Amino acid sequence: MPAIELVDVTRVYQKYSARHRFQTFKSAIVKGDLFRSLRPDELVTAVSGVNIRVEKGETFGVIGENGSGKSTLLKLIAGIAKPTSGRVRTEGKISALIELGAGFHPEITGRENVFINGIMLGLSKREIVRKFDEIVRFAELEDFIDAPVKTYSSGMYMRLGFSVAINVNPEILLVDEVLAVGDAAFVPKCLDRIDDFRRRKKTILFVSHDLATVSKICDRVAWMKCGVIRMLGDPKRVVDAYLQDVAVKQEEDFQERRSETAPVLESGPEPAPGPAPELGTAAPDEGRAQRWGKREVEIRRVTLRNLRGEEKHVFHPDEGLVIEMEYAAREPVKDFVFGVGISTSLGIFCYGTNTNLEEFEPVLLSGEGKVAVRIERLNLINGTYYLDIAVHKRDGYPYDYHKNLYSFFVSSMRRDEGIARLAHTWEFSPQVKIKFPDKR
């Protein structure tokens, strides 16, 4: 018998129009349509035709973008929301970690809140008394338990909420993205507890944006998109498919944003008089993006590609990057240097180089042409990066300097930190018993 079974479950939300919002009780009575006016004007389908069977002892993950229906699904399983059609069946006591500390009253002490919250979640008073010390110890709140909850920091609040919920000791644990708010020390503790649950063969349904954790702890994963299950099965395969979909979407977003800023970048053949400041005025919001130089040599266009030559803005760290610059020289110049620089969204300069530093000797630049920098392997960590592109004289006099005008995104499931992912391997002597990660 499965622990959770959803058969063709659909949940339609009612959306009331603005007219309804301002409807008064009086006017409803006068018009005699008290109950009719309670009927919705518009329906929004949050979850549609979902079939899921979670066996006992299974850890089941749900991933998807915001608004894809994940949380509604969780609420349906928890019984907080009722399905519009279809059937939800669960077997055993459920504890839902949907919002930690929901129902805490700010004015009363942590101790009193533990009791009330515990009872709300289905513990008896005696059970709470028995587990009380454990709850407080896990939350690391021994010194504050008799202070009103309103004096707690949000971290303390969350820890206490998690501690109560996890000590309900349910057969089925529903977790909704609650670990996102924990600090670096507390989250592993929570994951530990969840692991403990798995070992004891309890059923867990795990909704998260943390794809690394999902693919690590889940037996099966469902990917939801727009209220339907797009894919269900092996965690790695589903997470990969999801990431691909996200990358496509990010790519589209970048294209869109690029086309919005394109008029600024593609200035005409006529150079702006003086050190052209018009970029700053044209796009005052983009404080970090600047362009200057008299444009004796102008960079007309910058294109980012992968090694196969496809235009792209979202890259995997193992991928290569080609920065292609199209230049046009108004008059032939003998002194020129092409340079590129990459910095993070925080402004940390990751890497920069130019033709001069690498000891290319300029001879003559005239007409139009292309210059490309080919980076065989990006080796950057997750995040958004900004590009500086420049052509200038050897003494630094700028022809055309583009600062932070271009950006790209590195998307990876690895959680390594720092600036660059230095190429490396791990070696262990035979005494170290360790499992190698699955090749992805």
Next chain:
Amino acid sequence: MGRLIKNLRELYKFRVLIQNLVSRELKARYRGTALGFLWSFFNPLLLMTVYTIVFGFILRPKDLSIGDSPWSYALFLFSGVLPWVWFSSSSIESANSLMIHGNLIKKILFPAEILPIVAVSSNFVHFCFGLPILLLFVFLFGKTLTVYALLLPVVVLVQFVFSLGFSFLISALTVHFRDIKDILGNLLTFWFFTTPIVYSFTSEPIQKHKILQTLLSLNPMTHVMEGYHDCLFYGRMVRWPQLGVTLLAALVLFVVGYAVFDRLRDSFPEEV
């Protein structure tokens, strides 16, 4: 009806929670105030002082059944104001209860009807705190309690049922019609004066005008108040027929109120 009984039985399982929420409500209300629980005594006391000064010494209504002394009138007032405050505060709190505790309904599997029940119950506790003061005044003013004071729980029960029914109704409707909160304040003021609290049902003008008497009789709270007056102030037997019919009306309101609440229940998580 079957569903109602099933739900009520379900609710019985939550009695510990109701108990805890009521005590939380009471603790939280006076946390941080210097007088703490004493406010439960002071609030009705201050209210009574105002009414006594205005009606006992300035306006001085001549009502022989109440007695000529302004102190006697104060006592009469208090025996009515005390239960009225219970009724009006629980109604106002119920109207807001679902919105204030919206995160419970949204995030925890939680029978929403607990919230109006807690509102009525916690105000009932306040009412109980006021009772010793009432008794104290009874002795101070030389009145004696009769054996009929033992009927007080019956009157309280009628009011409890009525108040719960009313609270279910308005708490559910306020979720969809937020302006009920404002209407309610005015309605309660009107209701206060159409209930024999500052005047006696047996006073001359009312007894003279049959219409007035009939209209007042249609107000269930009239008979509840009369019940309090009978067993506490006059020290006589309550009028069973009126009280019995009122209990029936209260039960009907309870069933109707609960039915409306139950019907709108599924809309709460989205609307609060």
